[in-house]
Amino acid sequence: MKMEAEKRFDTVDMMLNMGPQHPSTHGVFRMVLTIDGEKIVAVEPHIGYLHRGTEKLCEGEYYLQIVSLFDRLDYISSFNNELAFVIAVEKLMGIQVPERAEYIRVIMCELNRIASHLMFYAAFGADAGAITPFLYAFREREQIQSVFEAVSGARMMHNYFRVGGVIEDLPPDFGDRMNKLIPKLKQGIQECDDLLTGNEIFIARAKGVGAISAADAIDFGMSGPNLRACGVLEDIRRSEPYSVYPTLDFDIPAGQNGDCWDRYMVRMEEMRQSLRIVEQAIAEMPQGPVIAPQVRKIVKVPKGEVYVRVENPRGDFGVYLISQGGDKPYRVKIRGASFCNLMTLKKLLQQCYVADCVVVLGSLDIVLGEVDR
Amino acid sequence: MIGLLKGLNTTLKTLFRRPVTVQYPDEHLPLAPRYKGFPALLWDDNVQEPYCVGCQVCARYCPTECITVTMKDNTKFKDGTSTRKKIVDFFQIDMAKCIVCAICVEVCNFDAIVMSDAHEESVFSRGEMVADLNRLLEMGRGQEKKLRKS
Amino acid sequence: MTGELLLSALGVVGMLLFLTVTTFALVWIERKFLGHIQMRLGPMRTGYHGIMQPVADALKLLFKEDFIPGSSDRLIFWLAPLAVFVPAFLIWVSIPFTKELVIRNLDMGIFYIVAVSVVSIIGLVMAGWGSANKYALLGGARAAAQLISYELPLIMVILSVVMLSQSLDLKTIVEKQAVIPYVLLQPLGFLIFLFASLAEVGRTPFDIPQAESEVVGGPFVEYSGIRWSIFFLAEYVNTFAVGVLGALLFLGGWNWPLLPPIIWILVKSYFLVLVIFWMRATFPRLRIDQLMSLAWKVLLPLAFLNILIVGAHQFYRWPAWSLSLISLVVVLAVGYRLRWRRIAGTSRLGLSLATERRLANDRTP
Numbered sequence: 001m002k003m004e005a006e007k008r009f010d011t012v013d014m015m016l017n018m019g020p021q022h023p024s025t026h027g028v029f030r031m032v033l034t035i036d037g038e039k040i041v042a043v044e045p046h047i048g049y050l051h052r053g054t055e056k057l058c059e060g061e062y063y064l065q066i067v068s069l070f071d072r073l074d075y076i077s078s079f080n081n082e083l084a085f086v087i088a089v090e091k092l093m094g095i096q097v098p099e100r101a102e103y104i105r106v107i108m109c110e111l112n113r114i115a116s117h118l119m120f121y122a123a124f125g126a127d128a129g130a131i132t133p134f135l136y137a138f139r140e141r142e143q144i145q146s147v148f149e150a151v152s153g154a155r156m157m158h159n160y161f162r163v164g165g166v167i168e169d170l171p172p173d174f175g176d177r178m179n180k181l182i183p184k185l186k187q188g189i190q191e192c193d194d195l196l197t198g199n200e201i202f203i204a205r206a207k208g209v210g211a212i213s214a215a216d217a218i219d220f221g222m223s224g225p226n227l228r229a230c231g232v233l234e235d236i237r238r239s240e241p242y243s244v245y246p247t248l249d250f251d252i253p254a255g256q257n258g259d260c261w262d263r264y265m266v267r268m269e270e271m272r273q274s275l276r277i278v279e280q281a282i283a284e285m286p287q288g289p290v291i292a293p294q295v296r297k298i299v300k301v302p303k304g305e306v307y308v309r310v311e312n313p314r315g316d317f318g319v320y321l322i323s324q325g326g327d328k329p330y331r332v333k334i335r336g337a338s339f340c341n342l343m344t345l346k347k348l349l350q351q352c353y354v355a356d357c358v359v360v361l362g363s364l365d366i367v368l369g370e371v372d373r
Numbered sequence: 374m375i376g377l378l379k380g381l382n383t384t385l386k387t388l389f390r391r392p393v394t395v396q397y398p399d400e401h402l403p404l405a406p407r408y409k410g411f412p413a414l415l416w417d418d419n420v421q422e423p424y425c426v427g428c429q430v431c432a433r434y435c436p437t438e439c440i441t442v443t444m445k446d447n448t449k450f451k452d453g454t455s456t457r458k459k460i461v462d463f464f465q466i467d468m469a470k471c472i473v474c475a476i477c478v479e480v481c482n483f484d485a486i487v488m489s490d491a492h493e494e495s496v497f498s499r500g501e502m503v504a505d506l507n508r509l510l511e512m513g514r515g516q517e518k519k520l521r522k523s
Numbered sequence: 524m525t526g527e528l529l530l531s532a533l534g535v536v537g538m539l540l541f542l543t544v545t546t547f548a549l550v551w552i553e554r555k556f557l558g559h560i561q562m563r564l565g566p567m568r569t570g571y572h573g574i575m576q577p578v579a580d581a582l583k584l585l586f587k588e589d590f591i592p593g594s595s596d597r598l599i600f601w602l603a604p605l606a607v608f609v610p611a612f613l614i615w616v617s618i619p620f621t622k623e624l625v626i627r628n629l630d631m632g633i634f635y636i637v638a639v640s641v642v643s644i645i646g647l648v649m650a651g652w653g654s655a656n657k658y659a660l661l662g663g664a665r666a667a668a669q670l671i672s673y674e675l676p677l678i679m680v681i682l683s684v685v686m687l688s689q690s691l692d693l694k695t696i697v698e699k700q701a702v703i704p705y706v707l708l709q710p711l712g713f714l715i716f717l718f719a720s721l722a723e724v725g726r727t728p729f730d731i732p733q734a735e736s737e738v739v740g741g742p743f744v745e746y747s748g749i750r751w752s753i754f755f756l757a758e759y760v761n762t763f764a765v766g767v768l769g770a771l772l773f774l775g776g777w778n779w780p781l782l783p784p785i786i787w788i789l790v791k792s793y794f795l796v797l798v799i800f801w802m803r804a805t806f807p808r809l810r811i812d813q814l815m816s817l818a819w820k821v822l823l824p825l826a827f828l829n830i831l832i833v834g835a836h837q838f839y840r841w842p843a844w845s846l847s848l849i850s851l852v853v854v855l856a857v858g859y860r861l862r863w864r865r866i867a868g869t870s871r872l873g874l875s876l877a878t879e880r881r882l883a884n885d886r887t888p
Contacts (some may be wrong), residue, residue, distance in 0.1 A: 016657050024736040038661070038811050065436040068474035127736050129727065129808025133382060135561035144407070153409035153488065159474045166481065171407065194383045195805070198376030201728050209513050286738045297480055337741045353659065355810045375858075380789040380805040395790045 013041050014072035020049045024127050024358040028366030031345070032336045035354060038196040043349045043357070045342065050372040055232030058332035062301065063089055063163060063299040066332070071157040073334065074370040076119050079105075079112040081370075082161040083330075087242055087307070088321040089163045090307040093300050093353025101165035101283040102244045106128045107178075108151065109243075110274040110281070114185065115144040116313035117225075117274075118192075118265045119363040124264060125196055125361035133196050140188035143181055148178070156294070159219040161297045178282055179221075182275060189271050191290035197268065203261065211259040220347070221340035226364060227267045230258030250277050263302045267365070300327050314338050314365060336370040392476045404490055409473050412466060413489035413513035414506070422447070423510060424485035427461035429487060430478035439470035440477060461485075464509060468494055469502035489516045534626035538615050540563035546759040547577040552793075553800050587748035592655055595745065599653030604746070604753040607645030611757040611764070613639045616638040616765055620691050622775045622785040626646075632693040633685065636768070637678055640723070643757070647732065652753070662741020664810055665731035666725070672818040673722035673729075679826035680715045683833040684745045684772050698778030704775030708843060710831050711772045711850040711857075715822055717798075720769070724761040727803040733813055762799060766792035774842070819856070828853065 019030035028049035034042040054073060058066050070085045071078040083105055090097060118137040125133025135272040147156045152160035160166055196202050212222070214230040229233055235252045237245040254267035255262025296348050301323040309318040315337030341364050348360050392495075395402060403443035427444025442459045445462035475488050490513045496502055504512070551566070558565025566573025591600055617632040619625035629635050645668055651663015685691055688699040689710065706713045722729035732741040743754050757835060770776055770791035777784030809817065829850070836846045 014657060016661075021740060022394060034478075038665075039502065061436060064434060064476060064480070065474075068476065070434050071474075080880060088493075124808065127443060129730070129734060130806060131557070131727075132561050135563065139562055142393070146402075149408060150405040151407070153405065153475065154405035154473065157472065157474065159476070171405075189386075195380050196807070199380050199805075200376050201809055203376070204813050205807055205810060305676065315824050353810055353812060355731070355734065355808075358736050377806065384801065386807045387562055388556075388560045390562060392559065392562050392564050394566055396564070509802060 020127050029368055038353045040349050040352050043346055045345050045373050048369045055332055062327050069157045072369045074320045075366050077112045077116040077313045078158050079149045084310045084317050084319045086161045088306050088319045091306045092304050095164045097165055098289045099286050100288040101290045103281050104166050107242055107278055107281045110277045111144050113313045114271045114273045117271045120267055124362045127358045136192050164295030169290045206261040209260045209356050211257050219343045223337050226263055226341050229255035229262035229266045231256050231367045236309055248277050248280050258357055263363045279307050315327040338366040342366050342371055399448040408488045409475050409488040410476040412467050412477055412486050416510050417512045423461055424483050425461040426459045427458050430480050434476050434480045436472045437472055439467040441465045464506040466504050487516045542760050545763050546756050550577040556800050557804050584748055584752040590747050592745050594655040596653040599649045603646050603650035603653055604750045607643045607757045608753050610639050610642040611760045631691040632692050633747035634779050647742050656745050658738045659744045662732045662738045665729045668697040673719045676715055676822040677719040680712045683712050683829045686833050693771055697771055702780050706773040708846050709850045711854045715826050720765040726799055728806040728809050741840050766795040768794045852883040
């Protein structure tokens with residue numbers, strides 16, 4: 001039994017509500033932390049602040065319209081989302097996409113991956129307390145965004161991919177532009193690397209923080225760079241190839257410890273690999289039509305169901321599409337990579353400090369639009 | 374310690390580089406030729422009427438249902454000056470709802486609607502975001518080059 | 524007596540004005556400097572290259588609503604800015620800019636400065652407690668822990684300077700550096716001073732109490748308008764104090780030829796302040812436990828070692844260059860050790876590139 005005096009000095013855990021207005025919860029995410037001083041005892045993630053009912057909305061929209069809804073799921077990597085949906089519809093309809101369209105799609109998706117990882121770099125640096133990485137990464141990302149603007153007419157919500165191809169061919173100056181852009185991007189990424197990667201303070205903040213084992217990561221359904229950071233060489237571009245990825249040569253980086261540092265390094269390396277893919281794709285891109293001739297404006301899909309997954313910058317992005325025939329889908333189920341990655345948060349934040357909390361969340365690189373859908 | 378110094382060196386190098394930003398309201402970055410601003414209607418200069426016949430296909434395919442269109446008989450068709458039997462009577466786009474997806478442009482059978490360059494459209498009340506036929510035609514002036522070939 | 528009092532009062536008013544102008548200058552310099560490092564322009568609207576931006580900011584802060592959270596401890600909330608502000612200004616009473624330009628030079632000037640500057644910790648803790656906000660509380664607790672820890676290496680390193688100059692009087696300390704500034708004699712001491720005082724004023728990489736990505740401003744999270752601007756003012760005044768103290772203790776103060784003394788001291792202080800801003804632009808933030816271990820396991824032992832070196836140097840009357848040499852060797856050794864432990868020790872990068880699919884099952888033996 002405790003003495004009266006002892007009882008007076010018993011500490012109580014504090015409940016700390018982080019988000020949805022907290023600056024480093026990456027959108028409207030809320031977690032309720034129970035902390036003992038600076039140590040995290042328990043964490044309870046709350047999601048749903050950005051729920052827009054996309055899956056239900058899809059049931060009432062034409063296939064043409066749904067592409068524009070998919071843009072808004074993971075708004076940092078819109079092209080990859082569009083790709084998942086159009087591939088699903090194409091599979092149901094049995095359309096052969098023209099080669100040039102496939103290459104255009106791959107170029108756009110990989111550029112999008114770089115932009116997305118740069119965004120990760122920016123936010124991760126800011127989470128760790130450095131202010132300049134954000135601006136460096138945005139400087140590079142801006143160049144990619146302006147290419148997107150030139151190609152699709154929009155910087156974020158592109159609505160560029162169509163069932164059977166893409167809506168229009170690349171602009172005539174695209175090749176020249178990319179020839180100039182790629183060396184610039186390489187240099188920019190190198191500069192980002194110089195600024196943050198070797199920094200001892202940054203290494204101290206990221207290394208060994210928020211580690212997860214490969215087995216646990218697979219059990220949680222983690223995917224993408226986060227899973228590869230644990231040492232699992234799982235990349236859908238390789239394991240279940242789609243589009244023209246089988247013809248392209250690229251490496252899959254993987255980490256060892258599955259901590260924030262590995263997640264960071266995997267993404268930094270992936271940007272370089274994506275640049276390699278873009279270079280190859282531009283070199284190998286054939287001439288020709290960019291949309292399959294049998295595709296009408298109003299897409300009618302035969303009865304059937306299909307599950308398609310693509311490698312989103314955040315991981316395994318899946319679309320389960322059921323069609324009862326007609327011009328609207330019966331059901332669209334979306335498997336968001338961010339959602340599954342986010343669910344590991346409880347595991348990752350065991351025995352962490354409050355300051356680690358934002359770093360771990362940043363290293364998962366979630367986009368709330370995809371988590372809540 | 375090396376990493377710290379390397380970082381300091383990187384920031385020092387960028388300190389003397391030219392800034393990449395522009396002073397926004399004074400200076401605008403050029404828009405891409407394909408830039409998708411808010412949708413606008415085109416004016417047929419040959420017969421002095423809009424291209425739009427009010428067929429409502431854009432209104433049907435708009436994901437956010439921000440377009441309202443009605444059609445009427447075209448008086449110029451009776452004179453023989455125009456080949457359009459019907460013509461748009463009332464056209465309204467709620468710019469506050471519009472998500473600039475360009476689906477209306479894609480589905481339009483008469484190439485009557487384009488994505489204009491307009492994107493700095495802030496107003497003081499929500500009502501002002503609703504653009505009527507005249508304003509849409511005004512926005513569409515000089516945007517013919519942007520017609521998407523589909 | 525009255526005349527002297529009047530002169531002192533005039534000096535204080537002058538100092539207040541000077542510090543306010545300095546704060547404005549520092550804010551502008553910091554924003555422009557950060558802006559250009561990040562390849563943007565920084566403030567450009569107000570005056571030539573935004574030179575009036577700090578004034579505009581100050582006016583805006585002045586006219587903001589004076590908001591006190593409902594459940595706050597009003598008295599403490601109200602007193603906290605003063606408790607930070609007053610010590611920040613008090614130290615300037617005994618900081619000499621040149622031989623003549625000082626309000627009241629004390630024989631134990633450096634002792635006084637160290638003693639007074641510690642008081643501002645109380646203000647931060649009060650702000651954290653009084654705001655009735657959990658983030659503020661965390662920030663306040665962090666501030667207390669950090670500032671007290673870093674007080675020790677700071678004092679120890681100042682002590683070694685005092686040992687070298689055999690005086691607590693800042694004027695004498697500067698005069699002793701007429702030929703060789705102490706930064707050459709003890710680079711180790713200078714680095715410890717720089718890091719410890721960075722932590723003292725809560726600047727990156729030690730801005731843990733304010734850490735906006737974690738505790739969103741820490742003790743100041745509930746403050747706004749004029750109260751917040753007082754904290755802000757104190758922060759910049761303290762930063763400048765670090766610059767001036769660094770210049771006085773290590774860079775030889777006003778003591779270089781060609782230019783008038785007052786220019787030299789300002790040049791040196793602004794140089795140090797720029798270095799602080801430069802670090803802010805480059806470094807991420809340490810975590811609180813790493814900060815603590817840096818203070819107690821690295822800086823404090825090194826500060827003791829520094830005292831030992833200086834003591835031995837003084838006792839055996841070694842030549843000056845031997846002191847610099849020993850100090851430099853220690854700096855390099857520590858730098859190498861840091862590098863070795865952080866990078867080489869735990870393999871820099873566990874990246875494996877592969878072109879085949881491999882699942883976790885294959886990894887298990």
